[in-house]
Amino acid sequence: MREISVSTRRREELVDITSSVENAVGATGIPSGLCVIYCPHTTAAITINEGADPSVAEDMVSGLRRLIPQGWDFSHMEGNSDAHIKASLIGTSETVIVDDGRLVLGTWQRVFFCEFDGPRKRVFFVKVLGRADTG
Amino acid sequence: MREISVSTRRREELVDITSSVENAVGATGIPSGLCVIYCPHTTAAITINEGADPSVAEDMVSGLRRLIPQGWDFSHMEGNSDAHIKASLIGTSETVIVDDGRLVLGTWQRVFFCEFDGPRKRVFFVKVLGRADTG
Amino acid sequence: MREISVSTRRREELVDITSSVENAVGATGIPSGLCVIYCPHTTAAITINEGADPSVAEDMVSGLRRLIPQGWDFSHMEGNSDAHIKASLIGTSETVIVDDGRLVLGTWQRVFFCEFDGPRKRVFFVKVLGRADTG
Numbered sequence: 001m002r003e004i005s006v007s008t009r010r011r012e013e014l015v016d017i018t019s020s021v022e023n024a025v026g027a028t029g030i031p032s033g034l035c036v037i038y039c040p041h042t043t044a045a046i047t048i049n050e051g052a053d054p055s056v057a058e059d060m061v062s063g064l065r066r067l068i069p070q071g072w073d074f075s076h077m078e079g080n081s082d083a084h085i086k087a088s089l090i091g092t093s094e095t096v097i098v099d100d101g102r103l104v105l106g107t108w109q110r111v112f113f114c115e116f117d118g119p120r121k122r123v124f125f126v127k128v129l130g131r132a133d134t135g
Numbered sequence: 136m137r138e139i140s141v142s143t144r145r146r147e148e149l150v151d152i153t154s155s156v157e158n159a160v161g162a163t164g165i166p167s168g169l170c171v172i173y174c175p176h177t178t179a180a181i182t183i184n185e186g187a188d189p190s191v192a193e194d195m196v197s198g199l200r201r202l203i204p205q206g207w208d209f210s211h212m213e214g215n216s217d218a219h220i221k222a223s224l225i226g227t228s229e230t231v232i233v234d235d236g237r238l239v240l241g242t243w244q245r246v247f248f249c250e251f252d253g254p255r256k257r258v259f260f261v262k263v264l265g266r267a268d269t270g
Numbered sequence: 271m272r273e274i275s276v277s278t279r280r281r282e283e284l285v286d287i288t289s290s291v292e293n294a295v296g297a298t299g300i301p302s303g304l305c306v307i308y309c310p311h312t313t314a315a316i317t318i319n320e321g322a323d324p325s326v327a328e329d330m331v332s333g334l335r336r337l338i339p340q341g342w343d344f345s346h347m348e349g350n351s352d353a354h355i356k357a358s359l360i361g362t363s364e365t366v367i368v369d370d371g372r373l374v375l376g377t378w379q380r381v382f383f384c385e386f387d388g389p390r391k392r393v394f395f396v397k398v399l400g401r402a403d404t405g
Contacts, residue, residue: 001302001369032136034171034264036304036365040376042320047223050177055210056219062210063203063220068333075325075332084319084326085333092318092379093365095171095228097262099136104260106175109227125374127367129264129304129399167271169306169399182358185312190345191354197345198338198355230306230363232397234271239395241310244362264399 002027002126008118012065012083014047014057015113017124021096022103024126031101033130038093040125043083043117045090051110064089064116083116090114098128137162137261143253147200147218149182149192150248152259156231157238159261166236168265173228175260178218178252180225186245199224199251218251225249233263272297272396278388282335282353284317284327285383287394291366292373294396301371303400308363310395313353313387315360321380334359334386353386360384368398 002024006015017037025035039046050056064086074081094111097104105111113124137159141150152172160170174181185191199221209216229246232239240246248259272294276285287307295305309316320326334356344351364381367374375381383394 001367001374034169034262034304036367038365038367038374040374040379042318042326042376042378048177048227049219049223053211053213055212056177056216059209059211059216060220060223063207063216066207067202067337072333072336074329076323076329077325078323081326081329081333085330088317088319088330089224089359091226091361095173095230095365097136097171097173097260104136104173104175106177108177109175125367127304169304169397183312183362184354184358188346188348190347191312191351194344194346194351195355195358198342198351201342202337224359226361230308230365232271232306232308232395239271239308239310241312243312244310 003123006113006122008115008120011118012061013115014060016051016110017113018110021111021126025098025103025128028128030128030130033098033128035096035098035103036093036127037111038125041122043080043087044122045087045114046094047090047112047114048094048109050108052108080117086116138258141248141257143250143255146253147196148250149195151186151245152248153245156246156261160233160238160263163263165263165265168233168263170231170233170238171228171262172246173260176257178215178222179257180222180249181229182225182247182249183229183244185243187243215252221251273393276383276392278385278390281388282331283385284330286321286380287383288380291381291396295368295373295398298398300398300400303368303398305366305368305373306363306397307381308395311392313350313357314392315357315384316364317360317382317384318364318379320378322378350387356386
């Protein structure tokens, strides 16, 4: 397992972490298997989406903000319940296939660390499990 | 890893891909492990939900459309930011347990390819990683 | 694969299942790998979020209820389409890294069984796949 740091600069932001994940996968030397990218925080998440046009990530942030406004009446006193809900909706981890020693992403796909209650110093984990399949 | 094609017929649609996934799992001959069903597109997703009554899939499509209308004011100029957001909410992949050489789904569960910006020719990947556990 | 029972007491509720999952992982004796927690129901889900303050789980339930009200006009006649949609948004499973024979959760993270159409007797599955990586 590899732990990688990421610093976020805004309350809500998507940070492209694809290169770090690819380096971590390459370093294992595992030719074929599964790679899990895991977020150990409860107000952040991991997603995979388009990275070519940065407006997609911006629309994701603004769309989620519109969906679950921070100002909704919540019980949790820290004022970040919206961030906890967004984290569970987007999800704590992503699993990507490893083939020929590389992450198998679609043409437009990038891996993003999703900050919903920043700016903060954060980390994420990368774990690769390998074994040949016959399929 | 196996790549499987799927053609969608509407802008938003859930296509039951369970049989294709089961065939891909059977072809590996792996008795016990994990199966990942992965979508390499950024305006489509994979989910697991009820397949017995087709109205559940219809309600999923209409509910998501009501949640994130295509007409919201977005920056991305392709007019499909709603589809990108839905893709990240539903998720790029599903992981299912393989036991006795078969996908372990619940009684009512089926695996669906979720199209949010069709109709299009699409693909998805199936990867099985196997190893006995003692649990 | 281990099957574990859980009884829910309300229509919508998050039940902390972390201890059961940790016990199941410990029982496998696998030092390093991936653990999948899987929900075989279509109106329930698995998530990972904050467990220290129970108001976070309450806000999750109330926030999701506000997002997708049970009273929306749906086709499915059982009156639980909201629960099916919530199940797909939150997700059928979670994947957690296993290291040194233990689940690697963040400081505030707990694993929750999410009931969206209870109260009911439910089950979930825990599967651990192990193999050393070099990363």
